[in-house]
Amino acid sequence: xxxxxxxxxxxxxxxxxxxxxxxxxxxxxxxxxxxxxxxxxxxxxxxxxxxxxxxxxxxxxxxx
Amino acid sequence: xxxxxxxxxxxxxxxxxxxxxxxxxxxxxxxxxxxxxxxxxxxxxxxxxxxxxxxxxxxxxxxxxxxxxxxxxxxxxxxxxxxxxxxxxxxxxxxxxxxxxxxxxxxxxxxxxxxxxxxxxxxxxxxxxxxxxxxxxxxxxxxxxxxxxxxxxxxxxxxxxxxxxxxxxxxxxxxxxxxxxxxxxxxxxxxxxxxxxxxxxxxxxxxxxxxxxxxxxxxxxxxxxxxxxxxxxxxxxxxxxxxxxxxxxxxxxxxxxxxxxxxxxxxxxxxxxxxxxxxxxxxxxxxxxxxxxxxxxxxxxxxxxxxxxxxxxxxxxxxxxxxxxxxxxxxxxxxxxxxxxxxxxxxxxxxxxxxxxxxxxxxxxxxxxxxxxxxxxxxxxxxxxxxxxxxxxxxxxxxxxxxxxxxxxxxxxxxxxxxxxxxxxxxxxxxxxxxxxxxxxxxxxxxxxxxxxxxxxxxxxxxxxxxxxxxxxxxxxxxxxxxxxxxxxxxxxxxxx
Numbered sequence: 001x002x003x004x005x006x007x008x009x010x011x012x013x014x015x016x017x018x019x020x021x022x023x024x025x026x027x028x029x030x031x032x033x034x035x036x037x038x039x040x041x042x043x044x045x046x047x048x049x050x051x052x053x054x055x056x057x058x059x060x061x062x063x064x
Numbered sequence: 065x066x067x068x069x070x071x072x073x074x075x076x077x078x079x080x081x082x083x084x085x086x087x088x089x090x091x092x093x094x095x096x097x098x099x100x101x102x103x104x105x106x107x108x109x110x111x112x113x114x115x116x117x118x119x120x121x122x123x124x125x126x127x128x129x130x131x132x133x134x135x136x137x138x139x140x141x142x143x144x145x146x147x148x149x150x151x152x153x154x155x156x157x158x159x160x161x162x163x164x165x166x167x168x169x170x171x172x173x174x175x176x177x178x179x180x181x182x183x184x185x186x187x188x189x190x191x192x193x194x195x196x197x198x199x200x201x202x203x204x205x206x207x208x209x210x211x212x213x214x215x216x217x218x219x220x221x222x223x224x225x226x227x228x229x230x231x232x233x234x235x236x237x238x239x240x241x242x243x244x245x246x247x248x249x250x251x252x253x254x255x256x257x258x259x260x261x262x263x264x265x266x267x268x269x270x271x272x273x274x275x276x277x278x279x280x281x282x283x284x285x286x287x288x289x290x291x292x293x294x295x296x297x298x299x300x301x302x303x304x305x306x307x308x309x310x311x312x313x314x315x316x317x318x319x320x321x322x323x324x325x326x327x328x329x330x331x332x333x334x335x336x337x338x339x340x341x342x343x344x345x346x347x348x349x350x351x352x353x354x355x356x357x358x359x360x361x362x363x364x365x366x367x368x369x370x371x372x373x374x375x376x377x378x379x380x381x382x383x384x385x386x387x388x389x390x391x392x393x394x395x396x397x398x399x400x401x402x403x404x405x406x407x408x409x410x411x412x413x414x415x416x417x418x419x420x421x422x423x424x425x426x427x428x429x430x431x432x433x434x435x436x437x438x439x440x441x442x443x444x445x446x447x448x449x450x451x452x453x454x455x456x457x458x459x460x461x462x463x464x465x466x467x468x469x470x471x472x473x474x475x476x477x478x479x480x481x482x483x484x485x486x487x488x489x490x491x492x493x494x495x496x497x498x499x500x501x502x503x504x505x506x507x508x509x510x511x512x513x514x515x516x517x518x519x520x521x522x523x524x525x526x527x528x529x530x531x532x533x534x535x536x537x538x539x540x541x542x543x544x545x546x547x548x549x550x551x552x553x554x555x556x557x558x559x560x561x
Binding site for chain 1: 079082089156158211215423437450453465
């Protein structure tokens with residue numbers, strides 16, 4: 001198994017992908033962050049108003 | 065040669081009856097299913113329990129202390145025209161998809177199951193008094209130590225010794241968590257607090273206590289031994305997999321089903337890795353789930369120390385060799401096989417190098433990014449109830465409330481295909497015969513189950529049509545026949561039964 005790991009882990013494909021993406025990495029990172037911020041704004045709007053109560057009341061029976 | 069990996073997925077959904085003081089989950093689950101059946105189906109056809117034997121053990125014996133699962137024949141049970149079974153199991157609504165021939169088809173039916181639950185919820189809520197509401201979650205735990213399952217089923221070759229299946233699938237099940245997990249805040253294992261496990265990869269790892277066994281509700285085993293093939297038992301087994309999470313991400317459902325099917329085909333053909341057994345399987349299952357940095361190494365029985373990802377790479381390499389020799393016919397064809405291999409490869413590479421890049425396709429990573437952001441913004445501890453609330457709401461099926469739907473996870477299925485799958489069976493398995501008969505002759509069908517249907521055509525005793533071959537009764541086999549027969553009596557006459 002160890003040999004297979006080595007072969008996979010040092011596969012040039014991984015490095016290529018990283019190199020190609022370096023140029024746009026920062027921009028993509030900023031976009032992602034803005035997206036996350038929007039999402040977090042949205043969550044504040046839809047999150048159950050009384051989280052503690054909601055979580056306390058969420059009781060299920062075991063199943064299967 | 066491996067048998068075709070016919071597969072299906074069964075999900076028990078979490079259910080909440082809000083603003084009802086004395087809520088009863090069995091009654092609530094019945095309301096959900098009855099609302100759907102009465103609201104959308106022409107006529108209810110019940111489930112036939114004749115061939116159900118969930119207490120039969122694949123190891124060929126019944127342990128004295130093994131608790132055979134009970135069948136609750138008195139609860140609501142319906143068969144849908146898409147070939148699915150929709151029923152109350154214990155205290156949950158449960159939907160079992162029809163038998164599918166590949167991972168993409170089954171992912172579409174899993175998404176259709178979500179749609180069916182959403183429609184059920186809407187219909188049921190129309191009937192409830194103002195202020196009350198039934199809410200469905202596609203998750204596996206209430207955060208208080210109660211778990212309910214999302215089980216996968218795969219057809220395997222009866223000729224393969226069950227002991228070998230256990231040995232060779234176990235390391236795969238343990239390590240696949242890294243791309244199959246739905247994520248969870250905290251731990252429900254006895255004695256562990258948020259400071260020990262603030263967040264983990266899977267919903268379910270906390271609940272597994274045995275390596276192998278028959279139980280599903282207590283002392284859950286990583287490999288379940290229920291031997292109930294729902295097919296010709298001389299030729300087939302049905303591997304009943306209880307160790308997975310219910311995923312909101314379609315990419316994960318697709319990968320989980322497709323890659324597991326490939327690995328089981330490899331096991332049928334005796335080409336799976338044999339040197340990956342962990343020294344302590346149950347402990348490693350949990351440690352893997354708790355290791356969100358994917359940094360931990362575990363000791364194998366052969367003394368080697370490896371990570372969960374190393375084990376996945378070993379299975380990946382074996383799958384490449386298997387596919388070179390056998391192709392991908394038994395898991396859905398060349399195109400899908402290559403797509404699954406590429407996605408499997410890419411997800412492992414991303415997990416090694418840049419896990420956050422998977423936040424649009426892997427539930428636990430999407431959750432981690434979201435919860436970390438939320439924690440930072442509001443300066444919260446992991447133990448804050450707001451995070452537990454977020455963690456439930458991620459799985460909420462209400463389209464305006466569910467976080468998973470709002471964050472825009474990548475899709476695998478097409479909306480038009482999902483809509484079709486809500487009411488129509490897959491054309492490529494016996495589910496086609498089941499579903500089309502229900503659509504064409506609802507008044508002449510008394511009951512149905514996975515491997516037979518019972519007709520009442522008035523004059524004779526009830527007639528049972530066996531369906532022991534999962535790949536018979538397809539559109540190609542019986543499509544024209546069903547189109548031509550205007551009633552069940554004619555169908556049975558032409559089938560020669």
